[in-house]
Amino acid sequence: MTSPLPWIQSPDAFPHPDHGWGANSPAPGLLAAGGELNVPYLLSAYRQGIFPWFSAGQPILWWSPDPRMVLHVNEFRLHRSLRRVLQRFRATPGCEVRVDSAFGAVIRACSQTPRAGQSGTWIVPPMVAAYEALHAAGHAHSVETWIDGRLVGGLYCVALGRAVFGESMFAHATDASKIALAALVCLCRREGVELIDCQQNTGHLATLGAREIGRGQFLRHVASAWTQPACSWRFEPVYWSELLPQTSAA
Numbered sequence: 001m002t003s004p005l006p007w008i009q010s011p012d013a014f015p016h017p018d019h020g021w022g023a024n025s026p027a028p029g030l031l032a033a034g035g036e037l038n039v040p041y042l043l044s045a046y047r048q049g050i051f052p053w054f055s056a057g058q059p060i061l062w063w064s065p066d067p068r069m070v071l072h073v074n075e076f077r078l079h080r081s082l083r084r085v086l087q088r089f090r091a092t093p094g095c096e097v098r099v100d101s102a103f104g105a106v107i108r109a110c111s112q113t114p115r116a117g118q119s120g121t122w123i124v125p126p127m128v129a130a131y132e133a134l135h136a137a138g139h140a141h142s143v144e145t146w147i148d149g150r151l152v153g154g155l156y157c158v159a160l161g162r163a164v165f166g167e168s169m170f171a172h173a174t175d176a177s178k179i180a181l182a183a184l185v186c187l188c189r190r191e192g193v194e195l196i197d198c199q200q201n202t203g204h205l206a207t208l209g210a211r212e213i214g215r216g217q218f219l220r221h222v223a224s225a226w227t228q229p230a231c232s233w234r235f236e237p238v239y240w241s242e243l244l245p246q247t248s249a250a
Contacts, residue, residue, distance in 0.1 A: 007034040008062070011044040017064035017215060029065030036060070037130035039137050046158055046165055047226050049219045051199060056124050066215035069198040069205060071166075073188045077209035078243055085175045086182055090240050094148040097183040097235045103135045104128075106142040106154040110168035123168060131167070134158065140167075141233050143184045145176040152176040155184065157196070159233070163225035164188060165197040181208070183235055186242040191231040195221065 006015050013035075020031035031050060035041050037060055045051060045062060054061040078086075089095045111123035134140040135156075144154040153176020155169040166184075169177035188196060197218070198210050 005030065006032045008032045009034060011035065011040040014045060014048055014050055014062065017049055017066075017219065020064055020066075023066075029063045030061060031064050032062045033059045035062070037126050039130075039133055039139075042130060042134050042158070043139065043160070046160055046163070047222065049215070049222050051165065052127070052130075053122050054124075055122060063199075064215065065200060067201075067212035068215055068218040069201045069210050069212050070218065071185075071196045071198055071205065071208065071210040073185050073193060073195060075209040075211070076182070076185045076243070077207065078182070079207075082175070082178055082182065083244070086179065086240065086244055089145075089179055090237065090244065096146050096237075097180070098144045098146055099187075099233050099235045100135070100141050102144055102151055102154075103140070103142040103156065104132055105151055106144060106156050106170070107131055107168075109151075109154070109170040109172070110156060113168065113170045131156065131158075138230075143180045143187070143235070145171075145173075145179045145183075147173065147176075154180045157184070159231060160226040161228040161230055162191065162193045163197075163222050164193050164195075164231075166199070178208075182243060183239070186239040187231070187233075187235055189242040190239050193231060194225070197222075 008014060015032055017031060020029055021027055037052060050062050050064045052060055053063050107128055111128060131140050139160060140156060140158050142154055142156045145152050152173035153171040155177060156167050158165040171177035198205050201212055
């Protein structure tokens with residue numbers, strides 16, 4: 001029998017993730033409802049391995065699934081085709097990766113991209129506003145793919161210390177979101193980040209090396225990583241050497 005869903009009224013009132021709905025419930029991983037979408041609530045949630053996810057017309061819903069899909073940055077699967085894409089991108093004038101130059105444009109583009117298996121978006125206007133506030137506070141970042149001065153793809157994530165939580169990606173050009181993800185992997189390797197939270201299992205992420213781990217293992221990682229010094233959120237072309245030999249730019 002599914003237990004009643006707690007209704008929270010304080011950022012300090014999240015129940016422990018182990019108290020969420022289990023695998024046999026209508027919504028595995030659902031932990032609580034209510035609260036507010038603001039910086040204090042989001043910081044408290046992410047530090048405990050919890051994230052918001054809801055649709056228009058629903059209350060704020062908070063989740064902590066078990067197992068958890070993560071990408072260990074040293075396990076990123078660089079397929080031959082993507083390697084060629086990155087080599088061309090790195091060697092072509094006008095192609096560049098930027099960080100945090102257009103966060104608002106990135107999250108709004110992501111809001112137009114439904115998650116796999118869904119017809120609508122979960123990035124409703126209150127979510128956009130909340131994550132823009134989190135970005136202004138220095139805890140949310142965008143990694144962007146630019147070609148000839150045009151934003152063609154990217155992703156946004158939450159970062160607390162060296163705990164990085166991937167949120168959503170978009171592409172307006174072929175492979176543009178994969179380029180941004182590869183750049184994030186390079187940045188994370190450079191900064192000593194071990195893994196990127198992917199929240200939920202998708203076939204696309206699995207092809208790139210993401211895999212599931214138990215929630216307990218994930219929570220132990222977050223508890224250690226978020227207390228570490230923050231990363232330097234920038235991207236330099238030399239960072240591609242984390243995935244590509246220096247000679248491959250020729």
